[in-house]
Amino acid sequence: MAMSLDKQCALVTGIGSGIGLETARRFAAMGARVVGVDRNEQKLKEAIRSLNPTGQPHVGLLKDLRLVDTARSVVPEALQVVGYLDIVVNAAGVCYFTKMEEISAEEFDEVMEVNVRALFFISVAAAESMKTPRGGHIINLGSNAGRKGRALSAHYAASKAAVKNITESLALAYGSRNVAVNTVCPGPTDTPMWEGNFRGLKAITGKDPKDFWETWKNQTPLGRIGTVADVANLICFLASEEGSFINGQEINVCGGFMLTS
Numbered sequence: 001m002a003m004s005l006d007k008q009c010a011l012v013t014g015i016g017s018g019i020g021l022e023t024a025r026r027f028a029a030m031g032a033r034v035v036g037v038d039r040n041e042q043k044l045k046e047a048i049r050s051l052n053p054t055g056q057p058h059v060g061l062l063k064d065l066r067l068v069d070t071a072r073s074v075v076p077e078a079l080q081v082v083g084y085l086d087i088v089v090n091a092a093g094v095c096y097f098t099k100m101e102e103i104s105a106e107e108f109d110e111v112m113e114v115n116v117r118a119l120f121f122i123s124v125a126a127a128e129s130m131k132t133p134r135g136g137h138i139i140n141l142g143s144n145a146g147r148k149g150r151a152l153s154a155h156y157a158a159s160k161a162a163v164k165n166i167t168e169s170l171a172l173a174y175g176s177r178n179v180a181v182n183t184v185c186p187g188p189t190d191t192p193m194w195e196g197n198f199r200g201l202k203a204i205t206g207k208d209p210k211d212f213w214e215t216w217k218n219q220t221p222l223g224r225i226g227t228v229a230d231v232a233n234l235i236c237f238l239a240s241e242e243g244s245f246i247n248g249q250e251i252n253v254c255g256g257f258m259l260t261s
């Protein structure tokens with residue numbers, strides 16, 4: 001039987017672009033009602049408009065997750081609209097490639113505020129709202145970068161290592177409510193995030209984006225760069241009934257890139 005999210009409500013942060021957008025589209029196609037969060041108004045509107053109608057309207061919340069009070073307001077506002085959250089995907093994230101000694105306090109803080117602090121408060125509020133036996137699924141975006149240090153994005157790598165740890169703590173704390181919490185770790189995945197990443201990498205190394213893609217492709221045993229569909233496939237499985245006994249795990253979706261990078 002095809003995986004279904006019929007009658008489920010899903011909150012997806014970072015819905016304006018890349019992995020969050022693809023995930024929301026897939027959720028909607030599987031029958032879920034989606035509440036999407038992003039700080040970019042135009043992308044948020046376009047994303048919500050692009051979801052398949054399922055009978056119930058999908059909802060967009062314009063939020064800048066750098067701000068802690070704003071991050072804390074997401075789940076209560078979502079619950080006011082949809083009543084219950086079955087699934088939360090924390091896909092909002094920022095990444096910078098900057099030499100270690102040139103990372104500013106502001107850049108460091110932004111990475112931690114969005115990738116770690118907002119994810120933490122949204123996950124806790126969502127898990128608190130989930131009740132046995134219905135429970136729920138929380139899926140956090142980590143990264144291959146969180147599993148090893150990275151010389152040119154040390155703050156980003158640290159933030160993703162924190163995501164792994166927070167996921168495990170949540171899994172321990174909320175398992176008794178039937179809440180499963182997992183981290184999905186993509187390798188290099190072709191999304192708009194790389195426009196900014198490549199600017200940073202070019203400034204440091206002088207290399208063109210295609211040189212990086214080529215190197216990473218060659219480093220990947222399966223011989224290609226990841227797509228948003230590759231990552232959304234795993235997220236959809238973890239969010240579905242079929243994936244419901246997977247809990248507290250950090251799962252790579254990278255074609256084997258982790259083995260060689």
Ligand SMILES: NC(=O)c1ccc[n+]([C@@H]2O[C@H](COP(=O)([O-])OP(=O)(O)OC[C@H]3O[C@@H](n4cnc5c(N)ncnc54)[C@H](O)[C@@H]3O)[C@@H](O)[C@H]2O)c1
Pocket residue numbers: 013014015016017018019020037038039040043063064065066090091092093094095114141142143144185186187188189190191192193194
């Ligand atoms: N693309 C990759 O290669 C890759 C690899 C590993 C992990 N990831 C992770 O996957 C997640 C999604 O990445 P992506 O590649 O789809 O990125 P993306 O840049 O395409 O999308 C991220 C979205 O998050 C939103 N966002 C950023 N800061 C925000 C804030 N302060 N408040 C609200 N929204 C905010 C952006 O507006 C954007 O719509 C991120 O957590 C990223 O770290 C991506």
